[in-house]
Amino acid sequence: xxxxxxxxxxxxLHIGNYFGAMRQFVEFQKEHDGFVMIAxxxxxxxxxxxxxxxxxxxxxxxxxxxxxxxxxxxxLFLQSSVPEHTELAHIxxxxxxxxxxxxxxxxxxxxxxxNENVPxxxxxxxxxxxxxxxxYEPDIVPVGDDQTQHVEMTRDIAExxxxxxxxxxxxxxxxxxxxxxxxxxxxxxxxxxxxxxASAKNYIALTDDNNTIRKKIMSAVTDSNGIVxxxxxxxxxxxxxxxxxxxxxxxxxxxxxxYDGKGYGDLKRDVAEAVVAFVEPLRxxxxxxxxxxxxxAETIKEGSNRARALATKKMESVRKAVGIFA
Ligand code: ADP
Ligand code: TRP
Numbered sequence: 001x002x003x004x005x006x007x008x009x010x011x012x013l014h015i016g017n018y019f020g021a022m023r024q025f026v027e028f029q030k031e032h033d034g035f036v037m038i039a040x041x042x043x044x045x046x047x048x049x050x051x052x053x054x055x056x057x058x059x060x061x062x063x064x065x066x067x068x069x070x071x072x073x074x075x076l077f078l079q080s081s082v083p084e085h086t087e088l089a090h091i092x093x094x095x096x097x098x099x100x101x102x103x104x105x106x107x108x109x110x111x112x113x114x115n116e117n118v119p120x121x122x123x124x125x126x127x128x129x130x131x132x133x134x135x136y137e138p139d140i141v142p143v144g145d146d147q148t149q150h151v152e153m154t155r156d157i158a159e160x161x162x163x164x165x166x167x168x169x170x171x172x173x174x175x176x177x178x179x180x181x182x183x184x185x186x187x188x189x190x191x192x193x194x195x196x197x198a199s200a201k202n203y204i205a206l207t208d209d210n211n212t213i214r215k216k217i218m219s220a221v222t223d224s225n226g227i228v229x230x231x232x233x234x235x236x237x238x239x240x241x242x243x244x245x246x247x248x249x250x251x252x253x254x255x256x257x258x259y260d261g262k263g264y265g266d267l268k269r270d271v272a273e274a275v276v277a278f279v280e281p282l283r284x285x286x287x288x289x290x291x292x293x294x295x296x297a298e299t300i301k302e303g304s305n306r307a308r309a310l311a312t313k314k315m316e317s318v319r320k321a322v323g324i325f326a
Pocket of ligand 2: 006007128129132141143
């Protein structure tokens, strides 16, 4: 079996990215062939500072390696180093209606947040994502639940293309994790933790130092109920319990029960220490790898060459299928 996924090199990676995405990649590599992408073209609508984008690409690469992804076993590559993705996205743009893209929840949310200032790239985002995926014929696409709609659209595009032009693409399956699929923001537990959040208090970055982590968790938004319970109407407490579960592996029921008679302060202190213990070795691994940028750049190049060899071949069959000359 083959899996493929990617993360955009925007801002700082946080524990939501780890639990919702990266941890699964590390699990999957044990049994599957992995394609793990740095989605830098997808980052351009968000990160317009060239120096920062470049640095983010290196940091994401260092993070992939620090969390335990094996660059030999998997194909770890940079989206922009395989220009065939944009060609395929263009071919898909002829098969998809504007109204379908207009219905994408992420587009609607992001467009609203930007008022009138909506880049075209935000609108065509799902086409490029479909190209990223279908190019390599993965069986599964592990992502956080905010990406469900995009993977479904990818499946639709594959089916539509195959019906019209003949069997060309494998229709991949979505893979979601249950708990941890969505870590919520510390400053607003009704919305997902996001690296593009307005406040740094929203997330725990994988590069946050121990005291920053403690401060952020101690100031996490909760409620005035006062009783520690894993309940839908207590999203802040629920999120803290989820984070403890993710960092330690203890079930949420056990965690909730162990705070019987205790207060939010006790819970927060313990969650902070659990998250510190979890993040510290990751942070050290990232910082160490960032000291050797040449090796990081070589790792990206080597993986991208492997990906490009496959994409070149795939595009030959796609061009033939649609009737254009190769
Ligand atoms: P962000 O929304 O923070 O900018 P991305 O959209 O680049 O992050 O997401 C990268 C990956 O991490 C995706 O697979 C996404 O589903 C996952 N992810 C992002 N935020 C979270 C979260 N809060 N909880 C779980 N997974 C998340
Ligand atoms: N859209 C994904 C996100 O925001 C990133 C991404 C780009 C991706 N291309 C992909 C994920 C292909 C899985 C497969 O997180």
